Amino acid sequence: xxxxxxxxEYLNYSFGPGHPFWPQRAKIFLELIKRQKRFAYxxxxxxxxxxxxxxxxHTREYLDRVMQLAKTRGALxxxxxxxxGILDAAYYCAGGTELASRLALEGKRVINLLGGLHxxxxxxxxxxxxxxxxxxxxxxxxxxxKIKTAFVFDIDVHAGQGTxxxxxxxxxxxxxxxxxxPRTIYPGVGFPNExxxxxxxxxxxxxxxxxxxxxxxFLQAVREGxxxxxxxxxxxxxxxxxxxxxxxxxxxxxxLELESYQTLGRLFSKIKRMCxxxxxxxxxxxxxxxxxxxxxxxxx
Numbered sequence: 001x002x003x004x005x006x007x008x009e010y011l012n013y014s015f016g017p018g019h020p021f022w023p024q025r026a027k028i029f030l031e032l033i034k035r036q037k038r039f040a041y042x043x044x045x046x047x048x049x050x051x052x053x054x055x056x057x058h059t060r061e062y063l064d065r066v067m068q069l070a071k072t073r074g075a076l077x078x079x080x081x082x083x084x085g086i087l088d089a090a091y092y093c094a095g096g097t098e099l100a101s102r103l104a105l106e107g108k109r110v111i112n113l114l115g116g117l118h119x120x121x122x123x124x125x126x127x128x129x130x131x132x133x134x135x136x137x138x139x140x141x142x143x144x145x146k147i148k149t150a151f152v153f154d155i156d157v158h159a160g161q162g163t164x165x166x167x168x169x170x171x172x173x174x175x176x177x178x179x180x181x182p183r184t185i186y187p188g189v190g191f192p193n194e195x196x197x198x199x200x201x202x203x204x205x206x207x208x209x210x211x212x213x214x215x216x217x218f219l220q221a222v223r224e225g226x227x228x229x230x231x232x233x234x235x236x237x238x239x240x241x242x243x244x245x246x247x248x249x250x251x252x253x254x255x256l257e258l259e260s261y262q263t264l265g266r267l268f269s270k271i272k273r274m275c276x277x278x279x280x281x282x283x284x285x286x287x288x289x290x291x292x293x294x295x296x297x298x299x300x
Contacts, residue, residue: 002041002298003103005096005112006030013089015081015112020251021128021283023089026113029287035229038291039298044103049094049136056139057132057166062123076125090130091224093117097133099277101141105236111290116240116279118160118177119187127158128195129268134238134277135166138173141236148172152181153225153236155264156242156251156280159190159206162241174232178207178221180254185211203232205255211253215260218245222267229271237274243289245282251282261289265296 006026013023033041054063069076070087095113100112116134119127136152152167154177156158167173182190196204197254207221229237249257268274276297278290 001109001110002039002294003034003044003100003110004030004041005044005046005100005110007045007092007096009089009092010096010114011089013093014086022282023114023197023284025281026278027252029113029290030264032291033285039294042252045098045298046092046096046099049090049098049133050089053095053098053136053140054131056143057122057135058120059123063237066125073092077127080125080130082130086234087130089104089114090117094131094133094136097275097277098140099138100277101137101236104275105146111276111278111294113278115277116154116156116238117152117239117243118156118163118279121157121162121165122160129162132162132166134240135163138236138238142172147235148262149234149236150174151229151232151237152176152240153229153237153268154240154242155222155245156240157244157249157254158186158242158280160240161187164190164194164204167200168196168204169198171199171203174203174205174228174234175203176207176225176228178218178225179209180213180252181208181210185252189265191197209254212255214255215263216258217261217266218254218256218260222264226267235273237271239268239271239274239276239278240279241276241290241293242279243283246281246283246285248283248285249281251280258288258292261292261297265293266299269297269299
């Protein structure tokens with residue numbers, strides 16, 4: 001049984017006509033699985049995240065700035081405008097990942113259809129990301145003493161620099177990002193020499209891939225990441241599932257086939273207490289990519 005986190009407000013996480021992020025992908029995905037009946041699932045509607053939870057990962061000054069800009073329809077960065085509708089959706093996204101995390105700890109297979117917003121840092125936003133939902137969820141679980149350690153397994157094509165920043169000196173959270181060489185793509189950081197700081201030294205890892213890399217190179221990197229994951233032996237895992245590694249994605253140059261995601265699903269199906277977050281992906285094939293991943297992830 002798959003547990004799907006979705007709120008209609010997710011559709012308001014929209015930055016305007018012509019913007020590459022298209023929230024309707026979640027609605028199309030739900031229509032596909034309802035029509036095709038490929039697997040059993042339960043739909044969960046999340047509540048909004050609370051301000052006090054957001055403050056676990058973001059500064060109060062940043063959150064105040066976000067609220068003020070939303071009222072005036074301002075912009076957090078050149079590619080991330082914000083309005084009251086977008087902000088509301090961001091609150092539900094963070095609440096959705098909190099819910100997904102709790103269900104994952106119960107042993108359920110769970111996917112949040114808007115999450116993994118890994119470019120949001122403690123005091124900044126970019127790359128279409130306002131709140132770092134998975135950092136918030138991890139810190140809340142730690143505060144509640146439900147987990148001690150966590151592993152962020154990020155396979156979006158762009159480096160998760162916001163997540164890296166939030167946990168950079170934290171030895172209780174291992175952050176791994178597999179992404180296209182930052183010299184060739186946004187955000188321009190996320191190099192192998194960025195390994196953490198202070199007590200967190202050695203608990204951040206970036207594996208970079210050359211533009212044009214295909215399934216063989218990508219799967220090799222994932223298997224290396226799985227070895228790191230096994231060694232760290234975290235209480236809880238977050239998978240930031242980017243669909244922008246697909247060969248037809250307009251914002252990147254990694255060449256995965258649709259079938260590659262089914263293989264990825266099989267590899268990650270072995271991890272217990274893991275929630276899957278639907279992150280980047282800008283081609284019109286995103287719903288089919290998610291389905292391909294789940295075909296492997298839910299295989300028995």
